[in-house]
Amino acid sequence: MGDRTQESTTTGAPYQRVTAAMVAARAGVSPATVSLVANGKTAGRVSVQIINRVEEAIDELNYVVDKVASSLSRGSSSYVILVAPDIANPFFGKVIAGVKDALGPTYQLLLSVSDVGQVPQAGDVRSLFAFRPAGLLVDAPNAQFLQDLAIEAPTVLLDAPDITSAPSVDMDVAAGARALAEHLASRGHQTVAYLDSVTATATFALRREAFLTRAEEVGMRAAAGEVPRSVIDLEDSSETFTQAWPGWHAEGVTAVVCATDTQAYGVLHAARALGVDVPGDLAVAGFDNLPYSQVSRPGLTSVELPGRELGHAAAAHLRALMEGREPDAAALLCSRLVVRESTGG
Amino acid sequence: MGDRTQESTTTGAPYQRVTAAMVAARAGVSPATVSLVANGKTAGRVSVQIINRVEEAIDELNYVVDKVASSLSRGSSSYVILVAPDIANPFFGKVIAGVKDALGPTYQLLLSVSDVGQVPQAGDVRSLFAFRPAGLLVDAPNAQFLQDLAIEAPTVLLDAPDITSAPSVDMDVAAGARALAEHLASRGHQTVAYLDSVTATATFALRREAFLTRAEEVGMRAAAGEVPRSVIDLEDSSETFTQAWPGWHAEGVTAVVCATDTQAYGVLHAARALGVDVPGDLAVAGFDNLPYSQVSRPGLTSVELPGRELGHAAAAHLRALMEGREPDAAALLCSRLVVRESTGG
DNA sequence: CTGAAAGCGCTTACAG
DNA sequence: CTGAAAGCGCTTACAG
Numbered sequence A, B: 001m002g003d004r005t006q007e008s009t010t011t012g013a014p015y016q017r018v019t020a021a022m023v024a025a026r027a028g029v030s031p032a033t034v035s036l037v038a039n040g041k042t043a044g045r046v047s048v049q050i051i052n053r054v055e056e057a058i059d060e061l062n063y064v065v066d067k068v069a070s071s072l073s074r075g076s077s078s079y080v081i082l083v084a085p086d087i088a089n090p091f092f093g094k095v096i097a098g099v100k101d102a103l104g105p106t107y108q109l110l111l112s113v114s115d116v117g118q119v120p121q122a123g124d125v126r127s128l129f130a131f132r133p134a135g136l137l138v139d140a141p142n143a144q145f146l147q148d149l150a151i152e153a154p155t156v157l158l159d160a161p162d163i164t165s166a167p168s169v170d171m172d173v174a175a176g177a178r179a180l181a182e183h184l185a186s187r188g189h190q191t192v193a194y195l196d197s198v199t200a201t202a203t204f205a206l207r208r209e210a211f212l213t214r215a216e217e218v219g220m221r222a223a224a225g226e227v228p229r230s231v232i233d234l235e236d237s238s239e240t241f242t243q244a245w246p247g248w249h250a251e252g253v254t255a256v257v258c259a260t261d262t263q264a265y266g267v268l269h270a271a272r273a274l275g276v277d278v279p280g281d282l283a284v285a286g287f288d289n290l291p292y293s294q295v296s297r298p299g300l301t302s303v304e305l306p307g308r309e310l311g312h313a314a315a316a317h318l319r320a321l322m323e324g325r326e327p328d329a330a331a332l333l334c335s336r337l338v339v340r341e342s343t344g345g
Numbered sequence C, D: 001c002t003g004a005a006a007g008c009g010c011t012t013a014c015a016g
Helices: A020-027 A031-038 A048-061 A067-074 A090-103 A122-131 A173-186 A202-217 A234-251 A261-274 A307-322 B020-027 B031-038 B048-061 B067-074 B090-103 B122-131 B173-186 B202-217 B234-251 B261-274 B307-322
Strands: A079-084 A108-113 A135-139 A155-158 A191-197 A255-258 A283-288 A301-304 A336-338 B079-084 B108-113 B135-139 B155-158 B191-197 B255-258 B283-288 B301-304 B336-338
Touching: A020 A031, A020 A048, A031 A048, A067 B067, A067 B122, A079 A090, A079 A122, A079 A307, A090 A108, A090 A135, A090 A307, A108 B108, A122 B067, A135 A307, A155 A307, A173 A202, A173 A255, A173 A283, A173 A301, A173 A336, A191 A202, A191 A234, A191 A261, A234 A255, A234 A261, A255 A261, A261 A283, B020 B031, B020 B048, B031 B048, B079 B090, B079 B122, B079 B307, B090 B108, B090 B135, B090 B307, B135 B307, B155 B307, B173 B202, B173 B255, B173 B283, B173 B301, B173 B336, B191 B202, B191 B234, B191 B261, B234 B255, B234 B261, B255 B261, B261 B283
Parallel strands: A079 A108, A079 A135, A135 A155, A191 A255, A255 A283, A283 A301, B079 B108, B079 B135, B135 B155, B191 B255, B255 B283, B283 B301
Antiparallel strands: A301 A336, B301 B336
């Protein structure tokens, strides 16, 4: 397919990079002046006529400032690196949208994606500093992550309520978890189970603990034994549930809450295969309120997490840091329980 | 939250970048030698003792080659930029996984994400060249996109069957579309409709044309009038379907095929709201076979597209290009029809 | 086998 | 208001 013109792209080609020097020559000025104009730092330093002449030359030659050289010279680039654990999670798409929005066109977003189910490694990030990022955004790191990581650039954490070595923007996942516990209690459930994520991240510990604690407070019992964990993936949570179900069933579990909607979908899938009726025999709920939760079978009760707002607030905070402004006071972003058929509507 | 230690990250801080010169001083060699060792270009050029001494110093000082300076000096970086239309689409997560896998640790993946529903703009990509990428991967560009874009780096296209100005890796979406038409005909449908994507991209035109053509060949009729389009988004496709349904219903439409699963979910959602039974009154199907299609209500019939393989093959091809090797002959990646309850199981 | 030197393209004090 | 010059940190011919 399409290999026809491959030659044209393999070689260094006849392409000649347009440099500031070329623009300078054309406009009859020095490269220093071109730099000033190209970067809009002309205020009270370059005459209008020269500005016009340079801009004309820039347009004619299609000049674009070389980021690499510019970064080296300035000592820092215009990238913001977003380190994220799981880009396949649609929730993450929302976060990215918010980040892009708040970052604006001045900064380029570079995504560093760890493999599925993997938490970002400090070593990975260390080598990212070789890019001289203007700033760093790290989503859901675990406590150990930032410990041995000398902070070399302005950094903001997302969804890292336990970490204090850098500012973080967080969501009130606990409130949503509590609302979920109350909802299930009001539906008459007495024994509940929890399916956790394997990643040892504070946000997940918080969801679990807030739910289980509130569940007991409102008179429900948690399934005995260790809380099972799965990767944030339909297949894996499906298997995990299938293994846990016999024990849970024997214990009288009538509701299971998952750390994420994606895992809850796996439970829905497994339940169907096992002939367990949802919500008749078992109520199921998750966190994220992904768009798919409105069309799942049955519709999934979920704690809506404000992904876009999370990305936006984190990026806005980072921007303030990078530009030496005072960041807005951080506030916990609200979560919200959305009840659907999977818990009896 | 977490603002406690903000100060430590705001300032330029006392951090001192470790340079090759520092390593050289420590090891008692020249920076040139450090460069050779750090890049593993020592073969027959540096003595073993010197190599050891330099490596020791590198470890002790925790030296990492500065990518920015290295890129400037070399004339090209180690980034591969992946230009993608819609990162929120989970299908894209699979593509990225495949790309990362094939790219290995030598190249860093930089994602350039256009806004939802937006096709990447040539201007955007032009400015990406300021990063001196080692290579470029462009997902589903439209024909006009590459036209005025002087190719300045090895480039491979994904899912761009119509473009010949650069090599592309493609999926046989037409075969899947035809299988879908045959499947619907075998279920006795006589009048079918199509809900397209708004993005004017060849892959979508191909899906639509292959489906509609085959549908007629096997004796079905397509709904009259223009094919409606929506953004790849639940809400928008839901609305689009709601508007189209009265006309389609009057015409006797009993099956609707969507350009993507995500749009099909929107149709499922709207159908439920309208009291249209799926699959009783209406069969629904999509393309992508996202994981959610097994838990949607009802389970969604879909043409499975090999996202991971697509990413992998494209990145492997690009690697060959970047490294001056002969790429493997390109083959069309297979698609596969997965039948579920939304078309009557 | 090793090092001195030039150069990548830009930015930024510093003179004028 | 404008330009000459140094410097960012690396890589790579080129001498030796």
